Amino acid sequence: MPAQKTVLILGANSDVAKQAILLYVAKGYRVVAASRDLNTLEAFIVKHVTSIDVIRLIYFDAAAFADHQAFYDRLEWKPSIVLYAAGYLVDNEVALRQWPGTLQMMNVHYCGAVSILNIIVMDKSNTELGQIIGLSSLSGVRGRKSNFIYGSTKSAFTQYLAGLRQYLNSRKIKVNVIVAGYIRSKMTAGLNLPESLMLEPEFIAEAVVSASRKFVIVPGWKWKMIHLVLKLLPEQLVAKLP
Ligand SMILES: NC(=O)c1ccc[n+]([C@@H]2O[C@H](COP(=O)([O-])OP(=O)(O)OC[C@H]3O[C@@H](n4cnc5c(N)ncnc54)[C@H](OP(=O)(O)O)[C@@H]3O)[C@@H](O)[C@H]2O)c1
Numbered sequence: 387m388p389a390q391k392t393v394l395i396l397g398a399n400s401d402v403a404k405q406a407i408l409l410y411v412a413k414g415y416r417v418v419a420a421s422r423d424l425n426t427l428e429a430f431i432v433k434h435v436t437s438i439d440v441i442r443l444i445y446f447d448a449a450a451f452a453d454h455q456a457f458y459d460r461l462e463w464k465p466s467i468v469l470y471a472a473g474y475l476v477d478n479e480v481a482l483r484q485w486p487g488t489l490q491m492m493n494v495h496y497c498g499a500v501s502i503l504n505i506i507v508m509d510k511s512n513t514e515l516g517q518i519i520g521l522s523s524l525s526g527v528r529g530r531k532s533n534f535i536y537g538s539t540k541s542a543f544t545q546y547l548a549g550l551r552q553y554l555n556s557r558k559i560k561v562n563v564i565v566a567g568y569i570r571s572k573m574t575a576g577l578n579l580p581e582s583l584m585l586e587p588e589f590i591a592e593a594v595v596s597a598s599r600k601f602v603i604v605p606g607w608k609w610k611m612i613h614l615v616l617k618l619l620p621e622q623l624v625a626k627l628p
Contacts, residue, residue: 391514392416394465396446396502397472397494399423401571402521404430405591406469411435413595416463420446448472448498449490458505464512469594470499470520475573481535488535495539500546507554517560519597520547521590524567524609527616532628544602551601562597566590567609583608 393410395403398419404427407417417440421427424443431441446457474494476487503518525533526540544563551561568579571587585606593605604613616624 391466392463393467394418395469396420399427400471401587402590403471405588406594408434409591409595411440416440418442418463420444422447449493451501454502454505466514467517468506475536478533478535491536491539496542499543515559519562519594522563522565524565528624530627563602564593565602565604
């Protein structure tokens, strides 16, 4: 029964994740919103959700791997659905020169995701677990000179989810990856991106909550076309892209 089912959102202070919280609550789910910034998240929830008894807030740092098992064990409601939304962006030129930013992207998009998702899926006592959704990026589809460090961490995340989907198939647990283009969010604030390609967090959140059997979900028809072209483009043409 949907009212009894729980969605765990990791990196719940993301602008996309916050919209997903509202949509899941509207669909009758309980939500465990896990974030480093519980004050901001609480203010958002108090403002936008009337039935706050269906939401729990819990501290979660994707890069604090040593704490992940205790984090999972503390969950009062074990999840039916898990959304991994944590993300961190450092400019490619900065990342090339400053290792901490590069490492943090790896930790947030890949190591942290693998650490916590491994713990979640290996808890076979949680027979409710039915779906895992990851927020990944078109920048992980082909290595391009302007953003290959962020992109490679997203690519690793996407490949992990692809294998996880196969691994969990016999347990009938669905795995989806949202391969998103540009989203108007905290992450892209201040970046000079083409307005015609910007997608709203609400739109991406809709794609999250409606994710079904398909593994790769590319929200927006323009980004679907870009995704297709990117996948087919010969390497010498990818090299001409920014
Ligand atoms: N924006 C885009 O154009 C775009 C495109 C494709 C994919 N994506 C991906 O979509 C996801 C959502 O991003 P968004 O656009 O909604 O941006 P956002 O609002 O900046 O959300 C990213 C969130 O990740 C959280 N986070 C960062 N490091 C964390 C950590 N160590 N532990 C826990 N949470 C952490 C941040 O939490 P704090 O509030 O605690 O800092 C932030 O709220 C990300 O995975 C992002 O990479 C974004």
